[in-house]
Amino acid sequence: MDVYKINGGHRLQGTIKVSGAKNSAVALIPASILANSPVTIGGIPGISDAWTLKALLEELGGEVSFENGTMTIDPSNMIAMPLPNGNVKKLRASYYLMGAMLGRFKKAVIGLPGGCFLGPRPIDQHIKGFEALGAKVTNEHGAIYLRADELRGAKIYLDVASVGATINIMLAAVLAKGRTIIENAAKEPEIIDVATLLSNMGAKIKGAGTSVIRIDGVEELHGTKHTIIPDRIEAATFMIMAAAIGDGVTIDNVIPLHLDSVTAKLREMGVVVEEDEESIFIPKQGTLHAVDVKTLVYPGFPTDVQQPLSVLMSQAVGASKVTDTIYSARFKHIDELRRMNAKARVEGNTAIIEGPAQLEGSVVTATDLRAGAALVLAGILAKGETEIHDIYHIERGYSSLIEKLCALGADIRRETILTTDKTV
Numbered sequence: 001m002d003v004y005k006i007n008g009g010h011r012l013q014g015t016i017k018v019s020g021a022k023n024s025a026v027a028l029i030p031a032s033i034l035a036n037s038p039v040t041i042g043g044i045p046g047i048s049d050a051w052t053l054k055a056l057l058e059e060l061g062g063e064v065s066f067e068n069g070t071m072t073i074d075p076s077n078m079i080a081m082p083l084p085n086g087n088v089k090k091l092r093a094s095y096y097l098m099g100a101m102l103g104r105f106k107k108a109v110i111g112l113p114g115g116c117f118l119g120p121r122p123i124d125q126h127i128k129g130f131e132a133l134g135a136k137v138t139n140e141h142g143a144i145y146l147r148a149d150e151l152r153g154a155k156i157y158l159d160v161a162s163v164g165a166t167i168n169i170m171l172a173a174v175l176a177k178g179r180t181i182i183e184n185a186a187k188e189p190e191i192i193d194v195a196t197l198l199s200n201m202g203a204k205i206k207g208a209g210t211s212v213i214r215i216d217g218v219e220e221l222h223g224t225k226h227t228i229i230p231d232r233i234e235a236a237t238f239m240i241m242a243a244a245i246g247d248g249v250t251i252d253n254v255i256p257l258h259l260d261s262v263t264a265k266l267r268e269m270g271v272v273v274e275e276d277e278e279s280i281f282i283p284k285q286g287t288l289h290a291v292d293v294k295t296l297v298y299p300g301f302p303t304d305v306q307q308p309l310s311v312l313m314s315q316a317v318g319a320s321k322v323t324d325t326i327y328s329a330r331f332k333h334i335d336e337l338r339r340m341n342a343k344a345r346v347e348g349n350t351a352i353i354e355g356p357a358q359l360e361g362s363v364v365t366a367t368d369l370r371a372g373a374a375l376v377l378a379g380i381l382a383k384g385e386t387e388i389h390d391i392y393h394i395e396r397g398y399s400s401l402i403e404k405l406c407a408l409g410a411d412i413r414r415e416t417i418l419t420t421d422k423t424v
């Protein structure tokens, strides 16, 4: 079994470069299915989700290369191969194959997606959108079957501003006949990134990044070249690490606007954040103050950042509160942090964290991706050695994390350990 081992107490200093956005990459790669010639995407992070999607596109008959962060996908010979099991179960974003394959082939069979278990992750809004476009959708033995004689544009009002549903409906609608209007669309930067790629492929999309998106279907889409946006969640993770135990850290390759809610909350805690055009500098900090935070859809505070932030809260003076309104059960990291001496508890969809606490090294489990990032930070802060299990969650979403943190001065390594536990 592979684990991360961290010797805590080493302070961070220097420059760290943020990779391309995981939550864009996982949608951009499936979007390439809609083209009739090769699509090249630069800046794809070296994360396991990207490798899994590469394998899935190859199962469809695509020719895919992935070297030095550039993925080139030739979708010309792809077929509508059913994917009820296997790789689709390894990540949540395999659900984007539904929209993309429905758009191109007018049919698809996709196993219900995996990804981090954050409580229920329904896809009813995706299905409502596909049905409005004319697809027949059934759930048979854990796989979603989609079929349409033709797709016709429709007006679709999303009951919740879902990132996944907004992107999936865009993917299905770009080759539909006529106009599709998505109302109460999600506004996350990753949606604009996907719309930009599709537009460069020849799609007609207006309003991405606002709550109303208009798509006029076209006959076909062609290949193009695209560079992905920086990962705002990875950037936020590094900002929090720098605030917690930095002696001056520059976070490079960021779009500061995408981080406004995070920057504002850190400043409320007393963190000094210096923004430049494409980088953020966090100097050594003084005393941090407790704050309350509520996760919301963009431009609100991201659910993906609340777990690392809760570790910073354990270092602030007073009681902080985190309320997750997007994923109410996204608090499994709190039990792990308690093993490390954090004074924290969960009440409903709120975690209450009291600080400052001297964290202690321990053996802990990354229960999901951002819980894992939170534990890495806790390990860097802790006295003694921390051993993190189930690191595959972390490696689904953070590219070269060990190398990046070691370059800043952290003492963290990946190690294979022997285990007698037959369940791992």
Ligand SMILES: CC(=O)N[C@H]1[C@@H](OP(=O)(O)OP(=O)(O)OC[C@H]2O[C@@H](n3ccc(=O)[nH]c3=O)[C@H](O)[C@@H]2O)O[C@H](CO)[C@@H](O)[C@@H]1O
Residues within 6 Å of the ligand: 023, 120, 121, 122, 123, 124, 125, 126, 127, 160, 161, 162, 163, 164, 165, 186, 188, 296, 297, 298, 302, 303, 304, 325, 326, 327
């Ligand atoms: C709004 C939000 O913060 N979205 C985050 C969410 O996206 P993800 O795509 O997982 O979630 P959505 O944005 O689709 O869902 C937002 C909310 O809508 C609900 N929902 C969603 C789809 C649906 O068909 N029915 C339904 O009820 C979800 O349960 C959730 O409470 O997790 C991703 C990975 O952690 C993040 O990168 C996204 O920024």
Ligand SMILES: C=C(OP(=O)(O)O)C(=O)O
Residues within 6 Å of the ligand: 022, 023, 091, 092, 093, 114, 115, 116, 117, 304, 369, 370, 397
């Ligand atoms: C939970 C996340 O990923 P996924 O939705 O892919 O499981 C995340 O990016 O924080």
